[in-house]
Amino acid sequence: MKFKYTDYHIHTNWSVDIKDNGPTFRDYLEIAERAKINICFLEHYELYYIERDKNNPFYNGKIDDYLEELDQLKENYNFFLKGLEVDYYKDREVELMEFMDDYGKELDFIGGTVHEWIYTYPVTSRERLERLLNKIPMKQVIDDYFETYRKMIESKIFKNVCHIDTIYRYINENDIKPSDDCDTSDERILNLGRLCKKNNIRIEYNLSGVRFPIKRPFPSKQIVSQLKLEGAKFFISSDSHSLEFFEETFPKVIQAYEFLGLID
Ligand SMILES: [Zn+2]
Ligand SMILES: [Zn+2]
Numbered sequence: 189m190k191f192k193y194t195d196y197h198i199h200t201n202w203s204v205d206i207k208d209n210g211p212t213f214r215d216y217l218e219i220a221e222r223a224k225i226n227i228c229f230l231e232h233y234e235l236y237y238i239e240r241d242k243n244n245p246f247y248n249g250k251i252d253d254y255l256e257e258l259d260q261l262k263e264n265y266n267f268f269l270k271g272l273e274v275d276y277y278k279d280r281e282v283e284l285m286e287f288m289d290d291y292g293k294e295l296d297f298i299g300g301t302v303h304e305w306i307y308t309y310p311v312t313s314r315e316r317l318e319r320l321l322n323k324i325p326m327k328q329v330i331d332d333y334f335e336t337y338r339k340m341i342e343s344k345i346f347k348n349v350c351h352i353d354t355i356y357r358y359i360n361e362n363d364i365k366p367s368d369d370c371d372t373s374d375e376r377i378l379n380l381g382r383l384c385k386k387n388n389i390r391i392e393y394n395l396s397g398v399r400f401p402i403k404r405p406f407p408s409k410q411i412v413s414q415l416k417l418e419g420a421k422f423f424i425s426s427d428s429h430s431l432e433f434f435e436e437t438f439p440k441v442i443q444a445y446e447f448l449g450l451i452d
Contacts, residue, residue: 190267193445194226195438196297197273197350197394197425202231202245202254211431213258217265219431223438228269228297229258230350230425235280235287236307255294269296273350276300276340284345299392300346303354305336314358327369330355334376341383348423349384351394351406353377362401377407381415391420393448395440396427409447416448424450 201210213229220227231245231254238246246254258270272295276284292298304310309320311333320329333355341349356372358364366372384391394406405412412422424444428434 189226189269191224191226193442194228194269194423195220195426195428195434195441196228196269196271196348196423197230197299197392197396197427198227198434199231199427199429200229202229203429204232204234204237204241204244206429213261213268215431216428216434217261217268219435220267220438221265223435225438225441226267226269228271228425230271230273230297230299232275233272234275234303235277235283236275251291271295271297271299273299273301274346275304276302276336276343276345278305278336278339278343281343281345284343288345297348298346299348299350300340301350302333302337302340305332311355311359312357314364317358317364321364326359326367327371330359330366330370330372334380337380338383341380341387341389344387344389346389348390348392350392350425351396351427352380352384352391353407353411354394356402357397357400357406358402360402362403374408374411377411378414381407381411381420382418385415385418385420389421390423391415393422393424393444394427395425395437395444396433398437399433405444412448422448422450424448 198216199206200213237244303312309316311317359366381391393412397404397406424441426434426437426441
């Protein structure tokens with residue numbers, strides 16, 4: 189790779205939560221070149237929706253088009269990685285392993301992720317989370333999140349995992365306040381991180397939290413520092429969904445590498 193540091197988590201119009209006229213690979217690459225930072229395209233890859241939703245960018249085998257488009261760009265740019273943010277579902281482990289067998293080698297980087305465990309109720313959508321909380325007590329929602337994340341780590345399907353405490357994107361003291369019976373301790377997040385270390389899995393230090401009322405990375409700087417002391421491995425990212433956010437966050441990505449003493 190051309191530059192010293194890499195932002196590992198970039199979403200373009202290949203991601204379902206970005207409009208068709210949203211940022212393209214080239215749009216980001218132009219900024220990244222000026223910023224002197226490598227980038228990894230990490231588009232959402234969610235089996236459940238890819239199979240059902242004709243409007244999903246990866247519907248009907250379009251992953252091959254995605255890879256082809258990126259391969260063509262490799263002829264002109266040598267500072268990006270071909271990646272995917274792949275959703276883990278505990279009832280789809282076999283298909284996920286098959287997917288990794290089929291595409292693992294064609295991609296430079298794959299991040300495992302948990303956004304939902306009940307289909308169509310991602311906890312990373314405020315509106316969907318509110319609906320979920322109307323059906324299920326908050327304590328159970330948080331417990332189920334941690335349990336699903338633990339299963340993803342222990343499945344060993346992924347060597348890298350994204351935003352380990354994203355359940356707190358909206359559930360926190362600045363937004364939807366946790367009820368008294370919820371266990372929101374740091375220890376719980378630390379234990380997931382320790383499990384990653386034990387299984388030789390890299391943990392994302394995701395700087396996107398400043399976009400939300402929680403105003404901190406996932407996980408927090410304190411937790412990352414502690415896990416680093418204990419020997420955990422990290423990758424750093426902006427989780428950009430827009431050019432503006434990428435442009436304002438890349439200096440913080442570089443600072444985070446310096447703070448963690450990491451070089452790719
Ligand atoms: Zn995500
Ligand atoms: Zn993402």
